[in-house]
Amino acid sequence: MINYFYRGVDEKIDFDEMYNVKILRFHSLNDLKIDVNEAARYIIKDNRFTLPIDFLYYPSKNENLYIGLHGREARRESLPVFQFVRSFNFTYKNTLFFADTTILLHEKLTLGWYLGDQNTPLPQIIADIITQVMKESGAILPIIVGHSGGGYAAVRIGANIDNSIAISVNGQSIPSLYEPTQFDILHQYGFPTYDTNKFLQYTDLTMICRDHNKKGRFFWFGSVDDDLFGETGQFTLLAKSLLLDDKVSSITPMGDELIVYDVFPKPPNAHALPGTVLPFIKLVVPNTTQLVGEPAKILLKKIHSKQQDELLLEKIIDIYDNKEISIKEQIENQLLKKLQGDYVCVQINFHIENNIFYLRLEGSLSAQQCVVLYNGAVLLDKKNNGIFQRSTWVKELEAFVINVDDPTVRLHKDMALGWGQGTLNNYFSIKMAQNVQLLLEVLNLTTTQRVHFGSSAGGYQAIVGGSLDTGSRVVVVNPQIDWTHHFVQSHINRLLQVSFSHFTVEALQANYPERVNCLKFVKMQKYIPCIDYYVNASFPHDIKNQCSLFIDFIAENAHLFEQQKFRLFVYNDKKAGHNPPDKNTTIKYIKNAFEAFNQQA
16 A cells, blocks of 8 residues: 555544545445445545545435546645535535545646556446445436546546446547656556556557447537647547547447537636536436526537538438338338438448448438448447448538448458458448449439549449449549558458458459459449549559559550540658548549539530
8 A cells, every 4th residue: 555645544534524524434345335325435445456445425316326527636635626516416416426546646646537556447446336336326327527637537437337428528538648747657656567558558548439348428528629629639539539520529320429519608728617517417418407506607509510410310220131121112111201301311221131231321312412432441349330431521522422331341350341342152342332322213313423432442342332333433542453462461361261261362363353353343344434543652552552453454454445534643641651631632532523524514
């Protein structure tokens, strides 16, 4: 046990005068008993842990349990301090508050993110205590609230509690980039046996937020005026890790929300709370007690676009390969007949031959242009409910958008790239294209100008999909023309193992060349689309192993093409490498293809 001093540490003291509650002490977490009749401060000094556990509980009969966590705390004799006690107890019933004893590790430590140390797993300990309090009090919904460092902790702790709601206001997602000095002190004195990489991974909250096995939901609020945005901004880092736009409010496939907010009147410090945390709770949990007094004067609003309004109301429709009711009829019954207005925002899950093909539609049915987007490499822990990369770009694209998910990646837990291959006897890309064509027909979008877009593996799929959509154009950025030439051998090996288990690369190339090289597939189709090919000269592998195949194909088959059928654009971006350019540049490439439609006309 480390030497520490704070208010109430003397075991002879049995009353906390600051909060006017009794003190209950325990020498083992296993012996903890919760008093559900009277408010108390609990101090647990367990010899298994370096740090004490310290919390306040105000019991009351309520299905909700409100948990408050604090952020930075200056070193002073009044420690520990529990945040939100007055506002919570004035507004709610059944409240619980934890002190972050992490800051006891060193005299210069003022921000600990409730991480504890390597001998005191504080996030899990707190989660277990919350679960115990809920069980003994009869509460069923834990609402964990924190600001700044407490916001980080709220989300981290909530991930370990079933059906919890975590509310983070201006929280951190990667502490090492927020307060490097505090982070280094915590590393040195709390986790001395962890090397730098291990500690960085342990504290990286974006990895937890992407975890499909996390138990709770989170609502992450970011002030539009705070220093949370930009390349190393804490809100931006989280949004990008989830493949979301950091400029508007968004919802993840797992139901978590990232909310950009503005507040009036504006506080002097944009990072600070606007006087209270209560409006954020009310926004997330509308049936909480009505706010009274000064907090009611605060106006809190979410920043989002029309498309984001629709996104929060997004519906999911399941379509089955049922002989009694055609797929077309199912779409008409579940979508068109229930549609109000001409704006669509829906995810459609096609259940076909024991596979699920996920598509997402958003936009106005009166749009004159349509973009079909395909995924590149995907995060392994986000695969189960469909992945729709660039789905937040609808407003900027100014078109009807169809996102196509590749079910191949769900054939194996370690597969991040699938190139739409499916299996030897079931080419998923063809099924995906058929689903897109059916939707275009049902939604009366077959006369639109249509562009299929993808980068890397998504580029491969876009070329295949475009060849099956007569009249469309294709835009690709650093695509694989031949996936067996990908620069990461493990991705090739995984696909061979899962989708083509009895074939070597050489055997597959010899027997099924159209399944390896997308241009050989295109040549077999009735329609050869116009292709805009963008390649980064600063990534030599793509130039030598993929773009060269594109050029060879043009030279060998020139007699098949109209003038300007294929266009090659070379750019130079050393920083991006194989990765696609930024959002604005990529959208420009897509819009250039629509301009080509107009010139053609």
